[in-house]
Amino acid sequence: MAISIRTATLDDMASLMDTNLRCLPENYGIRYYLYTLVTWPELSKVAVDPAGRVVGYVLAKIEDERDAKKRHGHVTSVATLDSYRKHGLATKLMRASMRSMVEMYDAKYVSLHVRQTNRAAKHLYSSTLGYTEHKLDKKYYQDGEHAYEMHCKLSRASVGLPELTEESLPLRRKAEEAAAPGEPVAPAVAAAAAAATA
């Protein structure tokens, strides 16, 4: 299967919605997709077939963005179309998003919710990706089912990024400090990270 993984763009919004509607009961309005893709443009990924059709996605965001110590990624939704499952696509989508969370936002960990009975997703998160159960959120879903909130620690090493060098660290800190109050720090941090790894 020649499926490739790439960062989602605004052109993918209709396909994202369509795939989500086919795969999950938790659905979102077009404005939510727009908001997510515009605010955290690097974090959502799509799996596309050779004809360019979306066959899987991960939709993700950053929480506690202004507090560098608490800043973390959050996976809002992930799905693979039925006939493309068990080929490693969700694993690749999740890993790509987790890498961007660290590379672009210096995220310390990533969180998500999963239905207590979702065996496939629990296997993906726990066994394949190393997430652990953080707490049980009772009646989290509209139909009354409980959710596990799961977390996975992130570091540059864990997502396959080289460590920042002695020279790049002050640059990164400067970028964080330079971000105006109320503004996301991501562009400045990303610029520093890019300069550091160039």
Ligand SMILES: CC(C)(COP(=O)(O)OP(=O)(O)OC[C@H]1O[C@@H](n2cnc3c(N)ncnc32)[C@H](O)[C@@H]1OP(=O)(O)O)[C@@H](O)C(=O)NCCC(=O)NCCS
């Ligand atoms: C959960 C889901 C995203 C997995 O997608 P996928 O592309 O099949 O996942 P992968 O192929 O990367 O599989 C990852 C791991 O999960 C395992 N897995 C996949 N489906 C499974 C199933 N039905 N039962 C048990 N394990 C399963 C795979 O064998 C693989 O394990 P391994 O790494 O030990 O070999 C997919 O089943 C799906 O879209 N489900 C509906 C939407 C959904 O539930 N999303 C999650 C919401 S929290």
